[in-house]
Amino acid sequence: MEIIPAIDIIEGKCVRLTHGDFNQKKVYDEDPLEVAKRFQDHGLLRLHLVDLEGAGAGAVKNWKVLERIAGKTSLIIDFGGGIKSQKEVSIVFDSGAAFVNVGSMAVTDEEEFLTWLKIFEPSKFFLGADVKDEKICIHGWKKQTEIWLFDFIEKYLQHGIVNIVCTDIAKDGALQGPSTALYKNITERFGNVGLIASGGVSSMDDLYALKETGVKGAIIGKALYEGNISLKDLSKLPANEFS
Secondary structure, eight states: OEEEEEEEEETTEEEEEETTEEEEEEEEESOHHHHHHHHHHTTOOEEEEEEHHHHHHTSOOOHHHHHHHHHHOOOEEEEESSOOSHHHHHHHHHTTOSEEEESHHHHHOHHHHHHHHHHHOGGGEEEEEEEETTEEEETTTTEEEEEEHHHHHHHHHTTTOOEEEEEETTTTTTOSOOOHHHHHHHHHHHSSOEEEEESOOOSHHHHHHHHHHTOSEEEEOHHHHTTSSOHHHHHTOOTTTOO
């Protein structure tokens, strides 16, 4: 299971929200690049970079942050938030992202998203499955659909998607533990899917619990910024436990 730290961006700053609520925003660092460098210095290899501002506006706003981090670190970055066109997908890849994270467009314009999969290859995308009560939410989590999570995943697995980031909105930023039962249900239903768990991680124990569910990766956000989990703790993890 890979450990993937998260950086959420609003107005070029590193922030965290609670339950995806923009009114519950806390700025943790003015310079996301310095945060990313600290992650790399402690041996982390991946980065989950989210343009929250773009997600809310429906258009990428902070791709320059991506460009800076990709240009000055060796982190493997997945980037998402507000991507609505093939041109924006190209910009994100050209700016240094290894993967593009797409959620809303996979719901609102399936035909366009499938076109991207054909042009850029499905393995280059993360399907963003943001859920509340197992129903998919879109537009920066502002709108809940009637689409059942498991139907959503199954449909796109049939189109070649291999990586999925599933966020339980009720858990995100709350530091109350992840939705281990939900992730276990997904891995049991879909086998060796590349599932990445997001939301709720508050301790090292949570990471061990997630590993037992069979997920391929775990995203950590607020727990790092609030000090519940330290980068020093993560750097000491034995290779046979997490990689």
